[in-house]
Amino acid sequence: MNVVSTVDPRDGRRRTTALTETDEPRLEVIAGQASHAARWLSGLGRLGRADLLDAIATSLEARRGDLVAAAEAETGLSHSRLDQELTRAAVQFRMFGDVLRDGGYVEAAIDHAADTPLGRGPDLRRMLVPLGPVAVFGASNFPFAFSVAGGDTAAALAAGCPAVLKAHPSHPLTSHASAEAIAAAVRDLGGPDGVLATVYGEQAGRALVRHRAIRAVALTGSVGAARAIQAAIDERPDPIPLYAELSSVNPIVVLPGAAADRAEQIAEGLFASFTNSGGQLCTKPGLAFVPSDPSGARLVDTLREKVAATGGAILLNDRIQAAYEKQATAFEQAGARVSARAQIDSDEGFRVAPALLEVDLPGLTAEIADECFGPLMVVVRYADVAALDAVLATVPPSLTGSIHRGPDDDAGVVRRLVDWFAGRSGRIVFDGYPTGVRVSWAQHHGGPWPSTNAVHTSVGATSIRRFLRPLAWQDAPAWVLPEELQDGYTAITRRVDGRLEQAAR
């Protein structure tokens, strides 16, 4: 059996771990346990699962020190960032606890038997039910919030679906420790093995996706990873959904009035947004459209100074480091000029130089309007807001589109940009930055291809919908119905004979 190794990005040193890559016999055991655990999760009911999610949040926080230390050594991300991310992971589990207690997510609907224009209609009752065990591919860049203890896991368990996590090779020990934290909470509630399991190794990931027990796959990763997983799904006799959150350029348009109003402030915001976490965020702004007037020049000058004054960034692994260097070179070859580049203070580990590139509007090509994963942003200087519409067509659809406006900017221009971003992004940000995604009921994380492949979201309360399917009961005796569909049940909001009946408080 292949031993799993871990690398510290701060010095590049590889160490072996006590973990081994998951082989086929072990995967069979895991899949069997997951199928068994599905019945346990379902039997817990909504409120029981809410308690489980709260207990998982508490268990993660109780191990905060160990988890953050493990992630620091495997990702090179800062302590404060990882500490925040662990809080976010706990918040996500607790949010889904609230979603379960609310219960509206099951979309319960009852149509009593009635005369219709097509004759007598039967009694029909419908709600969403769990899909079954799901596979989740953890992300490199969020060792907690999009990995074993991440939002996909929280959404899956909330839905009643056991989760089998493919651990990202960048942080196997963090993944293992996270799985232990979750398992401890499950054990405390008397739960079986298989509510959450972790597999290691690419081979195991492919076998997992092909396994008959798996009913859906969630991925936060690259377009290449999505294609490989889809190819494995295509080998199944039965297709299953793949929810993939992929690549995003996240353009930001700074209108002339905004630059005139607060050039330095925007420069600081942009700098933080594209360099924090080594620029390794799917919502990192990769393109900023800045006016070529004096205010825009002031903005870019401030950005330049900040980039030049910063140090090297440590990236997650050698592949991301190599891809960053390659993409930066490709941008230059496509005509973007280096506006500022940081000094790398050490050649240890996976360090790169944060960089600001610049191009004038007619020079923005599809090559430059591509994602660069890491601390690089391209500033596109434009002379005339009227030219923006045409040039934005070069930019691929994204998770987000941002607009900075000032008091002097024309409402018509803003309206046109909003319409543009509405068609080509999943979230429109005003006078802010796309990074720092709020986890809440109204949040949404997704967008037209290539930012995601799905019409769903991977963040926020409604991301649970991905792991549910509708089931209807026709003329069923009351005793076989789930409690949510029985007459007189008032704990959740339901649609009865077409009318919404709000939950009793």
Next chain:
Amino acid sequence: MNVVSTVDPRDGRRRTTALTETDEPRLEVIAGQASHAARWLSGLGRLGRADLLDAIATSLEARRGDLVAAAEAETGLSHSRLDQELTRAAVQFRMFGDVLRDGGYVEAAIDHAADTPLGRGPDLRRMLVPLGPVAVFGASNFPFAFSVAGGDTAAALAAGCPAVLKAHPSHPLTSHASAEAIAAAVRDLGGPDGVLATVYGEQAGRALVRHRAIRAVALTGSVGAARAIQAAIDERPDPIPLYAELSSVNPIVVLPGAAADRAEQIAEGLFASFTNSGGQLCTKPGLAFVPSDPSGARLVDTLREKVAATGGAILLNDRIQAAYEKQATAFEQAGARVSARAQIDSDEGFRVAPALLEVDLPGLTAEIADECFGPLMVVVRYADVAALDAVLATVPPSLTGSIHRGPDDDAGVVRRLVDWFAGRSGRIVFDGYPTGVRVSWAQHHGGPWPSTNAVHTSVGATSIRRFLRPLAWQDAPAWVLPEELQDGYTAITRRVDGRLEQAAR
């Protein structure tokens, strides 16, 4: 240009029509008009689109005589069935009018800016917005309710998505007349071309799916058709969702107590359910599990008499006729014996003999537990209810599973069957038949593969979700927000800061 022909299944005669197969230049025009129409539909707003849907329903009913006559000549389905189906089509448009007036389908959510465990959270507002133009592949067996004037069209237009229909080759003139009826309603409201368009020919269907303007595909058809459409989608640079409603066996279990209680009544219900519309319904029961005791024998005897006394059935086209004959022969070769077969009274057109086949429980193979599109049902005789669990594993997942119980049947047995069907179907029917799908808020039409490929439904109010995607606005000024997301808007139910606020009445 290839001329489109039409065939009368009652006599098999082929006639040319004035329609031609859609070529690439014409498809470009249609796609351009659809993109333009998307803006018009969106501009109408929810209430405007509700009026449009009502007008379409009225327009269809105003042309009832012509539409039903066209469909009779192209499908061989009975006048009364087609008349009912046109009513169902109108009901579907009107139901989505109600869905729009209710407005809950946009899932509006507002999280005001607030302090969170992760710092200050921005103001976030989210709702579902239209995907853009969608392609719909009409079904052979429902010239109205699952074709040009069908539920997918109604759901798409309700969502704000123009629909481009690939007309089924079995009923081009009905498709054309339906499109005219819808176009008339659009014109009366001042709408542009492209709100609904129809394309003809297989080549055009493939080109449609590959067209960059198309954002989703809905299909009611065969697994083969779904694979061909998926292959065309795979040629796109950007994947788009395919919502496919496919093959289904719809097993019915008659428990001993039910047979003892009402053998003849169940026989009549089963007979009607598998022979009506020539058995060409995706919810047709293909397998009935009947006890091998004297009550079960009475049930089967009654069924036999009814089958023997019926005449030939006219199927939709020669391919369906040939597939029916082939599948019936395959069942016999796999060990099912012919229990009864109708007499065909004429060899004109696409006539086949409705048939009842029979097999004893150990003899049920995967070959026999396969869908046969047409008026054929296999009765599976079982001696012991305890054996049902194992044998149901032979039956592929279906749209529906039905259970007939009598006063003497054991609740534990019923509970086990319910659990079984919950995992392997989309709708569980008690003491009834899966055909005659009620169109209502709680209805659901879908199930695990191969009955559908999706976690959505193609019937009922929630089928609109297939053509929507989430979009979020962060810190947006009120004047750019859709009215549904503005503070103080009370016309629809929304989730505000996590709490459901019901629409004002």
